[in-house]
Amino acid sequence: MNLKTRFIQPGIPIWRDIRFLRIFSQVIFLILLLSLLGYLTNNMLAAMRQVGLGLGFSFLKLTSGFDIGEHLISFDRSSTYLRAFQVGLLNTALVSFLGIILSTIIGVLVGVSRLSRNLLIQILARAYIEFLRNIPLLVLLIFVYTGIFLKLPRINQAASVLGGVLLTNRGIAIPWGIPTSTYSAFLFILAFDFIVSSLVAVYLIRLGRRTGRAPLTWLWTLLIFLFIALLGWFLLPGSPMILEKPAVQGLRIAGGRQLTPEFMALLAGLVIYTSAFIADVVRAGLQSVSKGQVEAARAIGLNNFQVLRLVVFPQALRVIIPPLTSHYLNLAKNSSLAVAIGYPDLFSVSGTVLNQSGRAVEVIVLVMAIYLLISLLTSLFMNWYNSRIRFVER
Amino acid sequence: MRKIILVLTTLTLAGLLVAACAPAGGEPVVQTVVVTAPAGTPQVKVEVAQAPGFGETLTAVQARGNIICGVNGQLPAFSYLDPAGAMVGFDADFCRALAAAVFGDATKVEFRPLTTQERFTALQTSEIDVLMRNTTWSLVRDTELGLNFTVTTFYDGQGIMVRAADGFDSLSDLEGGTVCVQKGTTTELNLADVMAVEGVTYTPATFDDVNATYGAYGEGRCDAVTSDKSQLSSVAKGALPDPDNHVIMDVTLSKEPLGPVVRHGDDQWLDIVKWTIYATIAGEEYGVDASNVDDQKATAVNPEIKRLLGVEGDLGLKLGLTNDFAYNVIKQVGNYSEIYNRSLGESTATFIPRGLNSLYTDGGLLYSPPFR
Numbered sequence: 222m223n224l225k226t227r228f229i230q231p232g233i234p235i236w237r238d239i240r241f242l243r244i245f246s247q248v249i250f251l252i253l254l255l256s257l258l259g260y261l262t263n264n265m266l267a268a269m270r271q272v273g274l275g276l277g278f279s280f281l282k283l284t285s286g287f288d289i290g291e292h293l294i295s296f297d298r299s300s301t302y303l304r305a306f307q308v309g310l311l312n313t314a315l316v317s318f319l320g321i322i323l324s325t326i327i328g329v330l331v332g333v334s335r336l337s338r339n340l341l342i343q344i345l346a347r348a349y350i351e352f353l354r355n356i357p358l359l360v361l362l363i364f365v366y367t368g369i370f371l372k373l374p375r376i377n378q379a380a381s382v383l384g385g386v387l388l389t390n391r392g393i394a395i396p397w398g399i400p401t402s403t404y405s406a407f408l409f410i411l412a413f414d415f416i417v418s419s420l421v422a423v424y425l426i427r428l429g430r431r432t433g434r435a436p437l438t439w440l441w442t443l444l445i446f447l448f449i450a451l452l453g454w455f456l457l458p459g460s461p462m463i464l465e466k467p468a469v470q471g472l473r474i475a476g477g478r479q480l481t482p483e484f485m486a487l488l489a490g491l492v493i494y495t496s497a498f499i500a501d502v503v504r505a506g507l508q509s510v511s512k513g514q515v516e517a518a519r520a521i522g523l524n525n526f527q528v529l530r531l532v533v534f535p536q537a538l539r540v541i542i543p544p545l546t547s548h549y550l551n552l553a554k555n556s557s558l559a560v561a562i563g564y565p566d567l568f569s570v571s572g573t574v575l576n577q578s579g580r581a582v583e584v585i586v587l588v589m590a591i592y593l594l595i596s597l598l599t600s601l602f603m604n605w606y607n608s609r610i611r612f613v614e615r
Numbered sequence: 616m617r618k619i620i621l622v623l624t625t626l627t628l629a630g631l632l633v634a635a636c637a638p639a640g641g642e643p644v645v646q647t648v649v650v651t652a653p654a655g656t657p658q659v660k661v662e663v664a665q666a667p668g669f670g671e672t673l674t675a676v677q678a679r680g681n682i683i684c685g686v687n688g689q690l691p692a693f694s695y696l697d698p699a700g701a702m703v704g705f706d707a708d709f710c711r712a713l714a715a716a717v718f719g720d721a722t723k724v725e726f727r728p729l730t731t732q733e734r735f736t737a738l739q740t741s742e743i744d745v746l747m748r749n750t751t752w753s754l755v756r757d758t759e760l761g762l763n764f765t766v767t768t769f770y771d772g773q774g775i776m777v778r779a780a781d782g783f784d785s786l787s788d789l790e791g792g793t794v795c796v797q798k799g800t801t802t803e804l805n806l807a808d809v810m811a812v813e814g815v816t817y818t819p820a821t822f823d824d825v826n827a828t829y830g831a832y833g834e835g836r837c838d839a840v841t842s843d844k845s846q847l848s849s850v851a852k853g854a855l856p857d858p859d860n861h862v863i864m865d866v867t868l869s870k871e872p873l874g875p876v877v878r879h880g881d882d883q884w885l886d887i888v889k890w891t892i893y894a895t896i897a898g899e900e901y902g903v904d905a906s907n908v909d910d911q912k913a914t915a916v917n918p919e920i921k922r923l924l925g926v927e928g929d930l931g932l933k934l935g936l937t938n939d940f941a942y943n944v945i946k947q948v949g950n951y952s953e954i955y956n957r958s959l960g961e962s963t964a965t966f967i968p969r970g971l972n973s974l975y976t977d978g979g980l981l982y983s984p985p986f987r
Contacts, residue, residue, distance in 0.1 A: 268740075269761075271668060271880060286804045288819045290793075298807035367830065375835040390836055391793060472792035472838050473818070482836065483820075563822040563831070569798070572732050573821070576799030579760040581736045 265582070278587075280578050281306070287573060289565045291481055302574050309570030310591060316484065316566065317553040317595070320491040324552065325545075327492060328499025333529070335504045346500065353497035359558055362490040366562040369489075370482035376469060385466040387474055390482055394467030397478035407461035410453035418446040483564035487556065495552045499545060506541035507533055538610050546603035550596050557592075567591060668880035673717070673887065673935050676744055681723040684710035685743035688728025689825045692849040692958045692965035693749055702726040705958040706747045709768060709875065709892065712948040713745060716891040716940040721947040730824055731799045735760050738878060745888055746876040749843065751801045761879045766892045768875065770971035770980050773805050773868035774844035776851060779860050781838065786813050786866060792838035793818045797828045805869040806841050829854040839864075843871045849965040887934050894941035896983040897923055898950030900974060905949045912942055923986045930986060941986075951981065 235241055269276065281303040289296050293311045296304055334346035353361070373390040374380045380388045387394040422442040429438060454460060467477030510533045518532040557568035568588060575584040676682050686694035686706050694706040702710075711721040727743050738746045739761055749771075750756075752764040775794070777783045786809065796803050798821040810817050820837050822828040825846075832840040833855050840847070844863060851858045875892070877885050898904065901920050903911050912924045921927040924945075925938035932938060948954060959967045973979025 286807060288803075288807045288810075288817075290819050290821065298804075298811055367834075371831065371834040371836055390834055471790065560823055561827075563798075563820055563827065565821065569821075569823075572823070573799050573803070576732045576735070577804065579735060579756070581739070 269582070276582060278583055280580050280583070283578070285574070285577065287577060289570060290563075291484065291565055302578060305570050305574055306567070306587065306591075309565060309567035312565055312570075313553070313556055313559075313567040313595070316487055316491065316556050316559070316564070320488055320495065320552050320556065321549050323488070323492045324495040324499055324548075327496035329503050331496060331500035332503025332507065335500060336507055350497045350500050350504075353493055354501070356494075358490065358494050358555055359561060361494055362486060362558055362562055365490045366482065366486035370486045373482070376472065376474070379469050379474070385477070387467045387469070387477070389469075389474065392474060392479045392481045393485060394474045394477040394479045396464050396466045397476075398462035399465045400462055401459055403457045403459045404461040406457055407453060410457075411450060414446055414449040414453065417449060418442050421445050481564070483559070483562050486562055487559050487564045487566075490558075491552055491555060494555070495548055498548050498551075502541055502544045502548065503537070505544075506537035509540045510536045535610070539607075542603060542607040542610065546600060546607070549599050549603065553595050553599060554592060668878070670881065670883045670935065672744055672878070672881045672884035675741075676717060680718075681725050682710065682714050682717060682745065683725045683727055683743045684713070685727050685729045685734055685737050685746040685748055686710065687748045687825070688726065690749065690846060690849065691853040692963065692967075693845070694726070694728075694747070703958070705769065705954060706749060708948055708954045708957065709895075710745070710747050712895060712944045712954070713875075713888060713891050715943040715947040716887065716894070716936055719937065719939070719943045721943075731797060732823065735762065738762060738876060741878070744877075744884070749846065749873045750876050751843075752872045752874060753801060756876075762876050763879055763885050765875045765877060765885060765888045767872040767980075768892060769845065769873040771843040771845050771871035771873050773802055773841060773871055774847050775839045775841045775864045775866060775868070776832075776847045776861050777839045777864060779862045783839070783864060785864070786810070786815055789817055789839055790815050791817070793820055793836065795820050795822065795828050795832040795837035795840040797821070797825065797842065798823050800842075801869070801871070802842050809868045825850065826854065841868070843873070845873075845959075845967055848967055849959075853965070883935055887936065890934060891940070891944055893983040893986075894923065894944050895949070895951040895954060896974075896981050897986055898941070898945045899952045899981075900976075900983060903945055903950060904953055905946055908942060908945045919986060928987070 266276065282301055284298070285300055285302050285305045286298050287305075288298055289305065289308050291312060292308045293315065294304075294308060296308050331346045331349055334342045335350065337343045337346070371390050373388050373393075376389045376391045378389075382388060385396040419442075422438060425438040425441060465476045467474050467479065469475075514532055514536065515528055518528045523531065556566055559566040560569040560572060563569070571584050571588045575581055578584070684707075686702065688694055688696070688702065690704070690706075692704055694702055694704040697703045707726065710724045710726065714724040715721040717723075727737065729737055729743075729746075729748060734746055734748055734750065735756070737743050746762075749769070750764075751771075752767065756762060757764055775786070775789075777789075783789060794806060794817050796806055796819050803819070803821065806819065820831060822831060828842075829840060829850055831837060842850075844867070847863050851861050851863075855861060875888050877888055897919075898908075901917065901923065903920060903923070908924070911920055912926060915921055915924070915926070918927060922930055924942045925931055925940070929938055931940045934940065937943075949957070955969065955972065956962070959965060969977075969979065971980050973981065975982045
């Protein structure tokens with residue numbers, strides 16, 4: 222069969238050949254799309270030329286001239302716009318990362334509680350899900366920020382609770398360890414500890430495979446890790462870290478780890494909002510496991526916890542992961558609502574950069590590209606995880 | 616049937632391709648004016664070389680039938696909604712003055728409230744015709760943003776407001792403190808500059824809109840709030856629950872000349888905005904106000920007043936407007952002192968002494984070039 226007869230059937234005119242038409246319509250659509258995009262871009266460039274604006278990213282090297290309230294890397298008014306973007310990106314990454322972890326933990330707990338046979342727990346979990354899922358996130362954020370974190374005591378009346386945690390509406394400060402001279406030695410011990418406990422984990426996994434019994438691998442590994450770490454801590458001549466309690470010093474809080482009300486409000490808002498969705502995903506996943514599986518597991522003498530851990534959860538995960546991924550992506554993107562409560566995340570900082578530099582197109586393109594990258598990376602990781610836990614079909 | 620669709624699609628495609636290729640190159644724009652000749656003769660194309668955009672704004676405004684004026688919308692005394700839902704204030708009145716100049720009708724204006732961040736993009740993309748939103752004139756904005764600043768309508772300076780009970784007198788008292796500031800403003804930049812010069816470490820807390828900024832300050836999130844002094848005094852009296860407990864420190868952080876902004880490239884529109892404002896200033900200089908403008912128009916002997924009000928000469932026509940544009944402005948909106956006193960005068964709750972915003976003859980900076 223040569224190429225011609227593969228595409229064109231004898232006797233049928235080319236414009237009625239369904240295979241030709243299929244390809245042709247795709248090509249037409251592609252050309253239409255490209256020319257539309259080309260037209261829009263060209264139009265924008267022409268308009269920008271008309272008002273004397275150029276396009277380019279060299280402005281990123283200019284001095285920003287503004288200060289940012291929260292920065293994980295050093296930043297002051299003489300730093301560049303690029304640096305400002307990095308500060309914003311790191312702030313977004315921090316709040317998204319912590320948000321994903323916390324909302325997963327709370328979501329799983331609430332999701333499992335939702336199926337509890339204890340009526341009170343079940344109703345509480347159900348109320349949590351239904352109530353929080355139905356409030357717009359922006360409203361929730363503003364409520365949490367102005368209604369809770371800004372209503373904390375003013376700095377001159379700072380409340381000290383739980384052995385040194387300072388509550389003020391300028392931030393929450395928690396006691397935090399600061400390294401001493403033996404800190405580096407302790408890090409060595411931790412590295413050694415990590416290797417040892419990894420070996421233990423590998424051994425336990427192999428043991429589990431060989432005997433067919435499932436030891437609590439991760440629990441034991443963690444216990445061993447903590448044991449060696451504690452041993453190292455107390456055997457060193459001086460303790461490697463000392464606890465520093467925060468204290469009000471003039472107009473600011475000195476010492477400890479300080480969390481601004483904006484950060485706390487954003488994190489809290491994102492976590493309670495997303496966890497409500499995750500709880501429902503978890504609930505659906507658990508219910509997707511057929512009842513026969515649970516009954517069979519009980520029949521061979523597993524207790525409730527074992528049924529959940531060994532039979533239900535591994536199967537439920539396959540259903541849970543894909544929607545969970547999209548909730549993670551939502552959380553990362555929703556973090557851009559930080560702009561409403563003044564947390565300097567990527568979107569908020571880029572807004573300032575846009576305004577101070579006047580480079581609207583470049584800044585917006587950059588921000589979209591970065592959010593796309595964050596989402597793609599999250600998605601990539603979750604897909605990898607999904608393929609790992611997928612049911613192995615024989 | 617399918618054939619027809621195919622042909623149509625191809626045609627659309629061809630059209631789009633042509634459109635996509637059309638606006639290319641950075642060569643000077645040549646406006647092509649098609650003159651319709653009497654029937655029988657072929658059409659003649661007359662090419663008129665013009666700077667890009669010249670006259671475009673006025674044509675668009677007249678075709679639309681109103682002026683779209685970008686304002687703050689949340690700043691008492693400058694532009695905010697009154698209980699009846701009308702946009703009022705100093706900036707809003709200058710929008711009306713512009714409508715009076717262009718249409719002879721001060722009501723033909725549409726107000727578009729904008730945040731500090733939206734304002735320049737809105738102007739660059741022709742969402743609005745003029746930006747009348749307490750915007751500070753600076754070199755970068757004047758050049759890089761593709762914008763033109765017209766005339767300073769309000770000479771301001773940046774100040775810092777603190778709680779009276781805290782007893783702060785100078786910037787160094789704020790060492791280690793937190794300062795609330797609105798995002799994307801020159802204020803934010805000046806604060807960083809001045810604090811760096813003074814060697815004061817501080818933390819900025821930046822917010823996107825006015826209410827959030829003063830709300831957070833009011834809750835004690837910050838030790839101080841910084842903005843233009845006019846905004847501090849007007850907002851303090853409006854937004855804070857206890858305005859008397861706050862003082863503006865006797866420190867001026869910067870020069871803040873505020874005034875209307877237009878796009879680069881349309882010099883006619885730039886002139887119209889400039890001379891509308893000069894008309895209000897000239898009105899005050901010559902003692903022409905809303906109450907006596909009709910008398911002045913009928914009986915004035917001073918040729919400058921006659922030219923201003925369009926009795927003599929054709930100054931308005933040179934701007935592309937009618938000759939009585941200044942008369943309409945003063946008649947319907949008032950001269951500079953009337954506009955000022957309506958929003959910021961002694962009888963208002965947001966009184967700000969005129970200071971630099973007096974006529975040059977009274978020791979201020981207001982000065983209108985001659986109307987001739």
